[in-house]
Amino acid sequence: MPEGGGDILVAIGANLPGTDGAAPLATCRRAAGTLDGLLGLSLVAVSRWWETAPEPPDPASPWYVNGVARLRGEADPAALLAALQAIEAAAGRVRPYPNAPRTLDLDIVAIGRLLRTAPDPVLPHPRAHLRRFVLEPLREVFPGWTDPASGRSVTEMLLALPDAPMRPAG
Template sequence: MALIAIGANLPGYGGNTPIETCRAAAAALDGLCGLKLAVVSRWYETVPVPPVPGVPRYVNGVARLEGADMDPAALLAALQGLEERAGRQRPYPNAPRTLDLDIVAIGDMVRAAPDPVLPHPRAHLRRFVLEPLRDVAPGWVHPSLGVTVEALLAGLAAEEAPVPIGG
């Protein structure tokens, strides 16, 4: 099982809204690197982390992929290709983006190098990742911390909660 965080807060190519871009990215995950899209979370509207005045809110979700022989580097490269096709630019860290795809975890794999680091080094600290992750993998246990997604969420400081959205 691979857990992929999906997010956007800028219009994509052709004027797609962030949620349209996220939905298209989720659909594009099916078959990527031979993996099968099993389920996609609800979509959530979230504040930027770290908060930046004037930066639009994000749309965030998580997809669960199933398959065998997941090559982390190949999956990362394929995800970055999807980001690039959606117009992703990286002018500075945490810049607003047309699409952001991150590998949160691949099964119980733990690796410090080379990229991608697994599990994602900051996912356990981000409510905007953990809320949708809980939708697709309730009871998920962080591979290096040995803590459930529910316990991770309970341990986070109070902040503005992600809001489920439609549209």
């Protein structure tokens, strides 16, 4: 299978209502549905949805809804990033400053075993191993996943992280 083939992991998150007034959970569910068939990929699993505190902490920012989708197929990293950014833009995503609250955030966590340091997207995602709100739902959809850069399992990475405020959504 080519480098860009296999299992593709996409983190999904939101903490602001969509431009249509939809709650973050509804926006995330809709976004997960749009991934099926995107660039010929198949959606094989979606984690449960989690409510998570903003990272870094921001008392003025609402909690996020987060989850992870597992896709299968082949995708060019740049084309996938562009497609995900188009979905974000359609949901009203703006980027006024780093870690700003958002109507939708779609991040490529990994594309198969592909290692890529430049250009964007960097793969695997350079901060996924630091984010419980990514790793907990990732473990649900792909419990045997190992980070292709470090060789550590998702469970090993979770055990290395401090506790973080999160609860099942809904």
